[in-house]
Every structure is written in C-alpha cells, then in structure tokens.
Amino acid sequence: MTFWFLLLLGLATYLIVQRSVAQMTSTPVWLLWLVLMTPALILSGWTLVYGTQQPPPSALVIWPSIICVLLYWLLFQWGRRTPRDTQTELQAIEPQSAIHPTAEPVPVRPIEPTEETQLRNCFPWSVYYIHNIEYRPQAVICRGQIRTTPTQAYQQIKANIEAQFGDRFLLIFQEGSNGKPFFVLVPNTQAAKNTSSKPEQVTRPRLALFLVLATLATTTFVGANLDGADPKQLASDPSILLQGLPYALGLMTILGIHELGHYLTARYYKIRATLPYFIPLPFFLGTFGAFIQMRSPIPNRKALFDVSIAGPLAGFVVTLPLLIWGLINSELVPMTDQTGLLNPEALNPKSSILLALLSKLALGSQLTSTSAINLHPIAIAGFLGLIVTALNLMPVGQLDGGHIVHAMFGQKTAIVIGQISRLLLLLLSLVQSGFLIWAIILLFIPLIDEPALNDVTELDNKRDILGLMAMALLIIIVLPLPQAIANLLQI
Structure with a gap:
C-alpha cells in the first residue's frame, strides 16, 4: 500500500x-x-x-x-523567467482549471485602423471614458475611467461590442493592479467552432458511463478489502465482493452528487459543461475522485461563486446522513498508539471538531475519552466525504474554495488568502500529521485563479454570508477538537 x-x-x-x-x-x-x-x-x-x-x-x-x-x-x-507585463492581467486567455474552459491559443485578427474608430465608439464617455487602446498578440486592452456601476458598464459595452463585431471577441472586465478596471477583447474560439459544419461534442456519455462502471468495480474491490475479505477468498468466491458495495455506493454517491452540483449549476447559467467523469483506481481508495470540465467562460463572479460552492455543499448534504448512519453502526475500540486520523479501524474522533460532534451525536454516552472508532464501511465513505469537502473548500487557487474567495473578495485578495492558507495548513500538519501530504500538494497549486468575464461586479450580501459559512465549515472539519470542548462532551 x-x-x-x-x-x-x-x-x-x-x-x-x-x-x-x-x-x-x-x-x-x-x-x-x-x-x-x-x-x-x-x-x-x-x-x-x-x-x-x-x-x-x-x-x-x-x-x-x-x-x-x-x-x-x-x-x-x-531559474525564474521574467514574466510578461500582461501575464497576471490576461489569465483568462490561457485557462488551466478543470472547472474553467480551456481556450486554444489562436492568432488574433488585427483590428484595422478603420475598426479602431468603431471600437472607441463602443465606449460611451458617460459609461466608460476610454484613454488608450493597447494591442497584444492575443488581446486588445482598453483602459479608461469608469463612470457608472460595473454591472451597467459591462452590459452596455458588451452590447456595443456585439453590435459592432458580432461574436468575434469575448469581452473581459478586470481590475488592474492600480485598482482601476479595464476591458480586454480576446478571440472567441468557440464562435469558430459553432460555425463549423460539425458541432463540437461537449461530453461523451459512453465514456462517462464506462468510467462509472469501472470505478464501481474498483471501489467495490477496495471496499471488500476494507471489510476484511481476504484476496484468496475473493479468488475462490467472487460473491464476497458484494461486501464492498456499501463502501463503493456510499463513496461514489458523495463524489457524484458533488460533481452534479457543479454540473447542474453550470447548466443553469448556460455554461457548457461535460458530465462528471470518475477516475477509477484499483488500489488505495478505489478512485481518485471525479471531475467535470467547463467548455465556455464563466460570465460573472456571481456565477463563479454559485458553480464553485454548489459542489461542496451538495456533497456535504449527502455526506452528513451517510456518516451519521455509518457511525451508529460502527464499533468502539480502545484507543491505542495506532489510533489516528487515517486509521479507519481505530479512528480518533477528536481529530476533527465536526467528526467529534457527529460521533457524540451518533454514539452518545458509549463514546468516552478512551474510545476510538472502528468505522463501518458506510462511515468510511462518509468520513472520506468530509475530507473531500474540506480539501475542495481550501481557499487556494483553482480549488473550489479558491474560486469562492475569488468571487467574494476579488482576484488580488484571493491570492493573499491562498498564500496564508497554504502556510496555515502546513503548520496544522505539524499537529495533524495526516494533513502533511495535502499541505505539500497545496504548495504546487497555482494561486492565480482565472477571472470571470465580468470580474469586477461584486457579490451580494447573501452570497458573502454563505461563503463565510463555507469557510467556517472548512475550519470545523480540519481543526482538532479543543480539550475544553472534549471535557464538556466527556470524550
């Protein structure tokens, strides 16, 4: 292993x-x-x-x-190379996230001198007073002074650009390093694909179904091993594999609902997205998770927030009842030196505030300060659901949590939050050794998240509160139970 x-x-x-x-x-x-x-x-x-x-x-x-x-x-x-001046500002040109579209670099058709007048006319002085136009290999940057609200400015200028140039460009609205918003016109590669004789196939249902079946097989095999089935027994009596179905179905339900949350929300905002694709793995957990791909840009920070938070919340809603039922049917064992966060046969419930509260709710007075939990297969799936929720909510770069803080606070602040989160998780791994690997992985995830088309308009208060609640959920999952609360709960 x-x-x-x-x-x-x-x-x-x-x-x-x-x-x-x-x-x-x-x-x-x-x-x-x-x-x-x-x-x-x-x-x-x-x-x-x-x-x-x-x-x-x-x-x-x-x-x-x-x-x-x-x-x-x-x-x-x-060995660091000197970045181009527009690398940070034009992250939308070369998206890299699994949740955001992947644009193919194509040469921009230059705007002719006669067209520059048309372009300037798209920016009314009462909406956005344009100062200068910069031409880059894959973008046209328009800088000026905003004279109205960001939402009104984007909608008006977007309508003007479409009236003059059709669907030739995507219009991106970002905030510069000086705090002033600017517009960027990038080639709309999707428009060329839409005009082709053969429409682009967004998703592959047969591939998605095959991966579901393959992942069901691998997770069932791993689940049977977790339930104590011996490999020799599995070879002689394949029906023993059925013992692994509770774990497999529980884990796949959590992962599937998580990705369906992303998928359905993306469809609501008319964002082209693939069906969820599972990643089968014949060892370890039986799967390396699931993912979807976005094939069109995120229109604004509101859509970015909703698509990003829908997955973790949907997965968490399914995780809770499965975990509680699994804990009720789990066994209590004495706490030993092997007890820890990643040992399903002797799990220390005090490794997580939320896990401790749910364990006390499910097991009541039977759970004491000297008790560890031998998890039922459904409880293992539910516990992994908590871990998946926490990892996705980490406010770093292109994770769901990174998208959430980007939508709430803007791109620049999200980068600072991501860097602080990396360091805090690294410090937490000194207390919870199970988080060390994840802390190291987070160090490799880029902090810069791709912007939405309108990346200036801020969220409403309801979404800000929901985002803070999601961050609070992350905290109570990853932090160990304080001893004062443990004494109060008598665990």
Whole structure:
C-alpha cells in the first residue's frame, strides 16, 4: 500500500509541478519534483524500516519539510523567467482549471485602423471614458475611467461590442493592479467552432458511463478489502465482493452528487459543461475522485461563486446522513498508539471538531475519552466525504474554495488568502500529521485563479454570508477538537 500511495503521490506531484511552474522557471521540473517529494520519500523509508508500530520522530517530519520548501523556493527563483507585463492581467486567455474552459491559443485578427474608430465608439464617455487602446498578440486592452456601476458598464459595452463585431471577441472586465478596471477583447474560439459544419461534442456519455462502471468495480474491490475479505477468498468466491458495495455506493454517491452540483449549476447559467467523469483506481481508495470540465467562460463572479460552492455543499448534504448512519453502526475500540486520523479501524474522533460532534451525536454516552472508532464501511465513505469537502473548500487557487474567495473578495485578495492558507495548513500538519501530504500538494497549486468575464461586479450580501459559512465549515472539519470542548462532551 505504501508503494502504491507513493507512486500515486509522485505522479500527481509531477503533473502539478509541470503544469503550474514549468513555464515560469528554467529549473528542471524533475529537480523541483525531487525536492518536493523528499519528505514523503524519507517518511516512506522510515515506514519500510521500522513499520507503522514506531512513529517517526517529529524532527524527521518538520525539518525535511521546512528545508525542502525553502530549497524549492530558491531553485524556482534561481531559474525564474521574467514574466510578461500582461501575464497576471490576461489569465483568462490561457485557462488551466478543470472547472474553467480551456481556450486554444489562436492568432488574433488585427483590428484595422478603420475598426479602431468603431471600437472607441463602443465606449460611451458617460459609461466608460476610454484613454488608450493597447494591442497584444492575443488581446486588445482598453483602459479608461469608469463612470457608472460595473454591472451597467459591462452590459452596455458588451452590447456595443456585439453590435459592432458580432461574436468575434469575448469581452473581459478586470481590475488592474492600480485598482482601476479595464476591458480586454480576446478571440472567441468557440464562435469558430459553432460555425463549423460539425458541432463540437461537449461530453461523451459512453465514456462517462464506462468510467462509472469501472470505478464501481474498483471501489467495490477496495471496499471488500476494507471489510476484511481476504484476496484468496475473493479468488475462490467472487460473491464476497458484494461486501464492498456499501463502501463503493456510499463513496461514489458523495463524489457524484458533488460533481452534479457543479454540473447542474453550470447548466443553469448556460455554461457548457461535460458530465462528471470518475477516475477509477484499483488500489488505495478505489478512485481518485471525479471531475467535470467547463467548455465556455464563466460570465460573472456571481456565477463563479454559485458553480464553485454548489459542489461542496451538495456533497456535504449527502455526506452528513451517510456518516451519521455509518457511525451508529460502527464499533468502539480502545484507543491505542495506532489510533489516528487515517486509521479507519481505530479512528480518533477528536481529530476533527465536526467528526467529534457527529460521533457524540451518533454514539452518545458509549463514546468516552478512551474510545476510538472502528468505522463501518458506510462511515468510511462518509468520513472520506468530509475530507473531500474540506480539501475542495481550501481557499487556494483553482480549488473550489479558491474560486469562492475569488468571487467574494476579488482576484488580488484571493491570492493573499491562498498564500496564508497554504502556510496555515502546513503548520496544522505539524499537529495533524495526516494533513502533511495535502499541505505539500497545496504548495504546487497555482494561486492565480482565472477571472470571470465580468470580474469586477461584486457579490451580494447573501452570497458573502454563505461563503463565510463555507469557510467556517472548512475550519470545523480540519481543526482538532479543543480539550475544553472534549471535557464538556466527556470524550
């Protein structure tokens, strides 16, 4: 299991590094990958030599992590390339997120001198007084002074651009580093595809169905192993695999509802999106999750917020009853040295505030300060649902939480929040060792999130409150139960 987990982590880490920083530094990707994987390799080596009975010393966890993070930063800065002036401002030109569309770089048809007059006429002085127009290889940037509300300005100028140029351009409204909003015209690659004789196929239902069945098979196999089925027994009596169905169905329901939340909300805003695609895995958890892809731009921050928060909330609503039912049917075992956050046979409920509260609700007075929980397969699926919800709500870059804080506070503030969140999770991993791997992975996720087309208009108060509640949910999932509350609950 250690080998497969290390292999999976290594592949995921390499892909993240290659995708996020390969274009920004001349330092070899393999060297950055090796530095980042060093803490995991050291801990894996300790486990191979001493087994799981003897935990590694804290110095072996803390110092390699700190040294490797610093070394990674130095190597990255040593080979860092000079960014283009518009790299930060034009992130929408080259989207990278699984939730946002992936635009294909195409040459922009230059605006002729005669067309520049038409373009300037699209900006009424009473709406947006234009100062200058800048031409870039894949964009036309229009800077000026806004004279009305951002919503009215975007709607009016968008209508004017469409009247003059049709669907030739996508209009993006962003806030610059100086705090002044500006407009960007980028080529509408989707328009060319729509005019082609063969329409683009957004999703592949057969592929989606095949992945659902394959993931059902792999999660059922893993679930049977979690339930104590021996591989030899599985070979002699395949019907034992049915023991893994509760875990498989529970976990796939949570992941599926999470992605359906994204999908249905995207459809509500008329954003072209694929069906959820599951990722089967014949070991570890039986799956590496599920995802959807957006094939058209997010229109505004309101839509960005709604699409992003719909997944975690939908998944959490399903997770709660499954987890409570699974906890009711779980067994209590004595707390030992092996008790921890990632041991389903001896889970310490005090590893999470929310998990502790739900465990006390489900098990009542039976749960004491010396009790750990041997999770029922449904409870394992529900607990993984909590972990998935927490990871997706991390306010970092292109995760759901990163989109949420971007929609709430704007792109610049979201970058600062993401950096602080990375550091806080790294500090939390010193207390909860189970979060160390996730803390390291978060270091590789780009902090810059892609903007919506209208990325200036702010959210309403209701959505701001809902976003803060989502962040509060993240906190009570990842933080351990304070001893004062544990004494009050007698656990």
